[in-house]
Amino acid sequence: MAKDVRSWRQEIDQFIEEKVVGEALDVQGKIMLELLSQLVTGTPVGKRSRWKINQGKPARKHRPKGYVGGHARKNWQVTIDAPAISEIPGEDKSGREAKKAGRAVIDTINKPCIGYISNLVPYIQRLDEGWSSTKTRGMVEPALDAVRIKFDLNK
Numbered sequence: 001m002a003k004d005v006r007s008w009r010q011e012i013d014q015f016i017e018e019k020v021v022g023e024a025l026d027v028q029g030k031i032m033l034e035l036l037s038q039l040v041t042g043t044p045v046g047k048r049s050r051w052k053i054n055q056g057k058p059a060r061k062h063r064p065k066g067y068v069g070g071h072a073r074k075n076w077q078v079t080i081d082a083p084a085i086s087e088i089p090g091e092d093k094s095g096r097e098a099k100k101a102g103r104a105v106i107d108t109i110n111k112p113c114i115g116y117i118s119n120l121v122p123y124i125q126r127l128d129e130g131w132s133s134t135k136t137r138g139m140v141e142p143a144l145d146a147v148r149i150k151f152d153l154n155k
Contacts, residue, residue, distance in 0.1 A: 032115050043076065069093055
């Protein structure tokens, strides 16, 4: 009888590992990828023609001191079990690099964990509060709304 109980227990453990945990990790990865994509795509990149410094100066386009176009997009970082701790230098106007780097981290998830999507640029909260004239609604709430709808998470 003990052999039957062990065999039954192994069958249950295998089912839980493959079906329950496996499918949960798959859903977690899909949700994180979609949220990352929405955040990156929804993050504005400055348009020189709209900056006050360029108004009335058609021949030459100036940029504010220290401006790096696409820096906020580049800084959407995916980490596991702890949030990101530093800002990434450079720019990623298209957002492809940020999405690729995030996917690489998400693809490593093989056990239950907490995934983080962080952005540590000092002005990210201002962008999310509508500071940009190109994206006045922000990024986080629209991204969360899109993910809730896509995965039917409004229950």
